[in-house]
Structure formats: C-alpha cells, structure tokens
Amino acid sequence: xxxxxxxxxxxxxxxxxxxxxxxxxxxxxxxxxxxxxxxxxxxxxxxxxxxxxxxxxxxxxxxxxxxxxxxxxxxxxxxxxxxxxxxxxxxxxxxxxxxxxxxxxxxxxxxxxxxxxxxxxxxxxxxxxxxxxxxxxxxxxxxxxxxxxxxxxxxxxxxxxxxxxxxxxxxxxxxxxxxxxxxxxxxxxxxxxxxxxxxxxxxxxxxxxxxxxxxxxxxxxxxxxxxxxxxxxxxxxxxxxxxxxxxxxxxxxxxxxxxxxxxxxxxxxxxxxxxxxxxxxxxxxxxxxxxxxxxxxxxxxxxxxxxxxxxxxxxxxxxxxxxxxxxxxxxxxxxxxxxxxxxxxxxxxxxxxxxxxxxxxxxxxxxxxxxxxxxxxxxxxxxxxxxxxxxxxxxxxxxxxxxxxxxxxxx
Amino acid sequence: xxxxxxxxxxxxxxxxxxxxxxxxxxxxxxxxxxxxxxxxxxxxxxxxxxxxxxxxxxxxxxxxxxxxxxxxxxxxxxxxxxxxxxxxxxxxxxxxxxxxxxxxxxxxxxxxxxxxxxxxxxxxxxxxxxxxxxxxxxxxxxxxxxxxxxxxxxxxxxxxxxxxxxxxx
Numbered sequence: 162x163x164x165x166x167x168x169x170x171x172x173x174x175x176x177x178x179x180x181x182x183x184x185x186x187x188x189x190x191x192x193x194x195x196x197x198x199x200x201x202x203x204x205x206x207x208x209x210x211x212x213x214x215x216x217x218x219x220x221x222x223x224x225x226x227x228x229x230x231x232x233x234x235x236x237x238x239x240x241x242x243x244x245x246x247x248x249x250x251x252x253x254x255x256x257x258x259x260x261x262x263x264x265x266x267x268x269x270x271x272x273x274x275x276x277x278x279x280x281x282x283x284x285x286x287x288x289x290x291x292x293x294x295x296x297x298x299x300x301x302x303x304x305x306x307x308x309x310x311x312x313x314x315x316x317x318x319x320x321x322x323x324x325x326x327x328x329x330x331x332x333x334x335x336x337x338x339x340x341x342x343x344x345x346x347x348x349x350x351x352x353x354x355x356x357x358x359x360x361x362x363x364x365x366x367x368x369x370x371x372x373x374x375x376x377x378x379x380x381x382x383x384x385x386x387x388x389x390x391x392x393x394x395x396x397x398x399x400x401x402x403x404x405x406x407x408x409x410x411x412x413x414x415x416x417x418x419x420x421x422x423x424x425x426x427x428x429x430x431x432x433x434x435x436x437x438x439x440x441x442x443x444x445x446x447x448x449x450x451x452x453x454x455x456x457x458x459x460x461x462x463x464x465x466x467x468x469x470x471x472x473x474x475x476x477x478x479x480x481x482x483x484x485x486x487x488x489x490x491x492x493x494x495x496x497x498x499x500x501x502x503x504x505x506x507x508x509x510x511x512x513x514x515x516x517x518x519x520x521x522x523x524x525x526x527x528x529x530x531x532x533x534x535x536x537x538x539x540x541x542x543x544x545x546x547x548x549x550x551x552x553x554x555x556x557x558x559x560x561x562x563x564x565x566x567x568x569x570x571x572x
Numbered sequence: 573x574x575x576x577x578x579x580x581x582x583x584x585x586x587x588x589x590x591x592x593x594x595x596x597x598x599x600x601x602x603x604x605x606x607x608x609x610x611x612x613x614x615x616x617x618x619x620x621x622x623x624x625x626x627x628x629x630x631x632x633x634x635x636x637x638x639x640x641x642x643x644x645x646x647x648x649x650x651x652x653x654x655x656x657x658x659x660x661x662x663x664x665x666x667x668x669x670x671x672x673x674x675x676x677x678x679x680x681x682x683x684x685x686x687x688x689x690x691x692x693x694x695x696x697x698x699x700x701x702x703x704x705x706x707x708x709x710x711x712x713x714x715x716x717x718x719x720x721x722x723x724x725x726x727x728x729x730x731x732x733x734x735x736x737x738x739x740x741x
C-alpha cells in the first residue's frame with residue numbers, strides 16, 4: 162500500500178511501515194525552543210527528573226521572541242536559558258543571530274527526511290526541506306529533550322496540487338495566502354499537507370519555507386513541499402510520496418492567473434485579491450518574520466524602493482530573519498537601499514510580529530505586514546488592524562501610503 | 573483518576589469559533605514564569621470581564637478550532653490558573669489540545685454541542701458524558717487516545733514521565 166511523505170518519514174523512524182491513524186512513539190532527530198517556550202520547558206524538564214538532554218548537538222535554544230530583552234523580567238528568563246544551555250553543552254543562539262526557524266535551517270539542525278520537534282507553532286517551516294516538522298508546547302518539548310522521542314498519531318494527508326506558474330510580480334507569499342484562504346484556518350487540523358505540482362517546483366528554498374511556514378495557519382500538524390526541484394548545498398535523498406498513497410482530500414488549483422493576495426483583519430484566512438483592499442490607508446509597514454524575512458524578501462522590497470522614499474505618513478520596519486540574511490543584504494546593497502528609502506532596521510527576531518516590543522502599533526492604526534498572523538492584538542495592540550501581504554506588497558504600500566498592487570513597480 | 577477530579581458540576585463560560593491563543597493570552601504577557609500574571613490577563617482582548625466573573629471550577633465552552641495560533645503553553649496554563657476545570661469545544665487546534673492534556677486540564681471534544689451562555693453542566697470525565705442541566709440535553713465527548721488518558725490520569729506529562737521514565741503505548 163502506497164505511502165505519503167509523512168507516512169514514509171515516520172516509518173523510517175519507527176522501523177516499520179506505518180499508516181495514517183496509527184499511534185506511534187517515534188525517535189526525534191532534533192529539537193528546539195525559543196525564549197517564549199524555553200523557560201517553561203526548562204522548568205518541566207527539571208520537574209520531570211531530566212538530567213541530560215538526549216543529544217546536546219541536536220537540541221538548541223534561540224533567543225528571538227524578545228531580543229534584546231525589553232525588561233528585567235525577560236532578561237532573567239534569557240539568563241535562565243543561557244545557564245541551562247551551558248550546563249547541558251547545547252547551543253544557544255544569541256540575540257540577533259536570528260529567528261529560530263531560519264537559524265535551524267542555516268545551521269543544518271534539520272535535513273530532508275528528519276523528524277524535528279520545535280516549541281513554536283511555525284515549526285512546519287522545515288517542510289520546505291522535505292522534513293516532518295511539528296510544533297509543540299513547552300512540556301512536550303521538555304519530554305522530547307529528555308527522551309529523544311515523541312508520541313504522535315500518524316496524520317492523514319491533504320494534497321494541494323497547484324498547476325501553472327506564477328505571473329511576474331506574484332510571489333510564494335501570494336500563493337500561500339491564497340491557499341490559506343481556500344483551505345481555511347481549521348481546514349487541515351490534525352492533518353499533514355503535501356504541496357505538489359508545477360507551481361512549487363521552481364521555487365527557491367526561501368520561497369518553499371514561506372509556503373510550509375503557513376501550514377500552521379491551516380491548523381496542520383506539518384506541511385511538506387514535494388522535493389521535486391529542491392536544491393540544497395549538500396547531497397540528500399529526497400522523499401517523495403508513492404503514486405498510490407492515500408489522501409483524505411485533494412485540492413487542485415491552476416495558479417497561473419493568480420493576483421497578489423491580501424489577508425484582512427482579523428484572521429489569516431480572510432484572503433482576497435489585492436484589488437479589494439487597494440487604497441486602504443496604512444500607517445506602518447513591516448517586513449520580517451519566519452515567514453518573509455529572508456534575503457529574497459528584502460531584495461524584492463529593495464528593488465521596489467530603490468531611489469525612492471517611503472510615504473511621509475508611513476513608518477517602515479525591517480527585521481531580517483537572521484544575521485546571515487542581514488550580512489548578505491548588506492553585502493549586496495539591499496540594506497542600504499532600504500534604509501535610504503526611509504526604513505528602520507531592527508535586530509533579527511520576532512518582536513513586532515508577536516507584539517513583544519520593537520514596533521507596537523497605536524490605537525486605530527493600520528499595519529501592512531509580511532508576517533503570517535493578523536489575529537486581533539497580535540502585534541501588541543488589540544485596537545490596531547493588521548493586513549498581511551507579500552514583501553512586494555508591503556514595500557509598494559509603504560511608498561504609496563495605502564495598500565497598493567506591487568505589480569506597477571515590478572515591471 | 574489520581575490527578576484529576578472525575579465529576580465536575582459547574583457553570584459554563586461560552587465563547588465562539590476560532591478563539592486564538594493571542595485572545596487567550598496576548599504574546600506580550602507570555603514571557604513569565606509567574607502564573608498569576610497569566611491569570612490576570614486571560615481572555616482580556618475577548619472578554620475583559622472574564623477574570624472578574626470566573627470562579628474556581630468553572631467550565632470553558634467554545635466552538636470550533638479553539639486555541640489556534642501559537643504553541644504557547646501559557647494559554648492553557650492561564651485558563652487553569654484562572655480556575656477553569658475543563659474545556660469543552662466542538663474541536664481544538666492540535667497544539668493547544670496536547671498542551672492542555674500535558675498540563676493536566678481535561679479537554680472534551682463535542683462536535684455537536686449547543687451549550688449556551690451560563691449553562692450549568694455536569695461533566696463526567698471518566699465516561700466523557702456531559703449533561704447540560706439548563707436544557708436537559710446530554711452529550712458524549714470523542715474518546716481520547718489511550719496515551720492521552722494515561723497522561724491526564726497522572727495529572728499531566730511531568731507526572732507521567734516521573735512515573736514511567738519514558739513513553740509507553
């Protein structure tokens with residue numbers, strides 16, 4: 162009987178063929194927690210009698226959600242993480258090194274075919290790498306760090322097949338926003354997603370990460386991009402589904418005519434063509450996050466902003482996904498272009514997206530953001546409104562002072 | 573059940589669909605190990621009165637996709653600290669569902685419930701039978717996987733691992 166990608170990866174880890182619906186205890190290749198989840202993880206690890214993490218080379222902490230620390234309370238939680246990591250001999254990625262998902266990929270904590278457990282809901286991002294990656298909470302993560310294992314129900318899989326190629330000026334973010342709108346925020350709960358078809362085959366690793374990242378906005382346990390076309394700078398054995406694999410549901414879309422997409426407040430699946438929102442006045446434009454803070458995202462914004470100034474009533478914040486992304490964007494001139502256009506650069510991290518610090522909107526303000534969530538209060542103020550779009554849309558809107566189709570700046 | 577009370581009779585606080593973890597506890601309050609901070613801000617962007625009216629033992633009831641969004645365990649912890657004894661929803665987001673069990677809050681999935689605001693409920697956690705004393709209706713929750721029942725019976729995953737040292741199916 163044929164298997165999906167998830168069934169194959171889990172089978173490889175439990176040493177027998179398993180299929181959707183089975184409960185398994187699987188070994189885990191690597192695990193991580195951020196500064197939102199690590200303090201509770203450390204507490205649970207100690208409370209459950211944990212002595213040593215299962216493999217200090219495959220466990221990591223990342224300080225990204227409130228980096229650098231905005232107050233003494235959080236400073237003390239960061240210290241607790243540093244102390245624990247040192248004691249365990251595991252790596253702690255410091256403030257500014259980057260957003261957890263970006264640094265896990267850059268530092269090869271995750272590779273194709275792996276099972277990765279992360280105490281962050283956007284852990285499915287690694288599905289871009291053909292890995293089975295799940296988000297969990299702190300206590301689950303503590304248990305995984307102690308035992309090297311997790312219990313899982315082998316998920317059923319939804320197949321999303323996209324034919325056609327995206328038009329110029331339409332990006333992976335537009336594609337995944339469109340898909341979230343179709344599948345809805347609870348459309349894949351408890352299930353895995355496989356993204357396959359021509360539209361994904363030509364995508365870069367960065368774009369594939371944007372796609373897999375928003376699997377969690379459909380409620381999915383994991384979201385894996387078909388490995389066809391995946392290019393990495395090391396050799397790997399791709400894991401593709403069998404032709405006779407069983408899917409609970411299949412979506413087919415021809416995306417060759419797709420327009421730029423916008424998700425309106427206050428749910429990521431409230432997605433429409435950008436034409437519905439063009440002209441909506443904005444106060445604040447944000448590019449960053451685990452969804453869209455990579456080099457290609459900053460490059461496309463720089464291309465639109467080159468030699469221009471953002472609208473005088475708009476402030477723009479850029480948070481590169483990692484230090485490596487920042488260095489690359491400095492080396493290729495992108496960072497100069499963005500700052501000359503009037504953008505403000507902040508430390509690599511999650512701050513504005515998760516409402517911790519570094520850019521909380523005021524009452525009544527409107528934000529256009531390249532992030533993945535626009536729940537009420539998400540950016541720290543329940544009286545503001547967040548629209549989600551591609552980095553290109555954010556840059557074009559920052560220029561015009563209102564939501565703008567970026568295509569006019571991209572031809 | 574050693575760690576969890578089997579029978580709960582209490583008032584229901586009823587909310588709608590897709591209550592995300594930012595509504596349950598905003599991200600700005602999550603960076604703490606002080607559970608009273610979480611309880612003080614629980615559900616504040618959804619219902620500013622909640623933490624004034626909630627009584628120890630009360631029941632939270634919601635529609636579909638309860639707890640969607642972030643992986644923050646602070647969300648079920650905030651509800652537990654505020655006194656919520658059991659959460660009933662038409663269905664749950666998966667990380668929230670695991671987190672609640674892991675910290676010892678029973679979660680009951682009842683796809684067809686029609687429980688209304690301030691209903692008095694009688695919940696039997698052993699059988700998963702929920703009686704709505706306000707309407708006389710009876711519901712049966714979806715059965716949890718055995719491992720989740722085992723974790724819940726120990727009062728959460730910490731106690732489960734103290735006892736077993738590892739996972740067993």
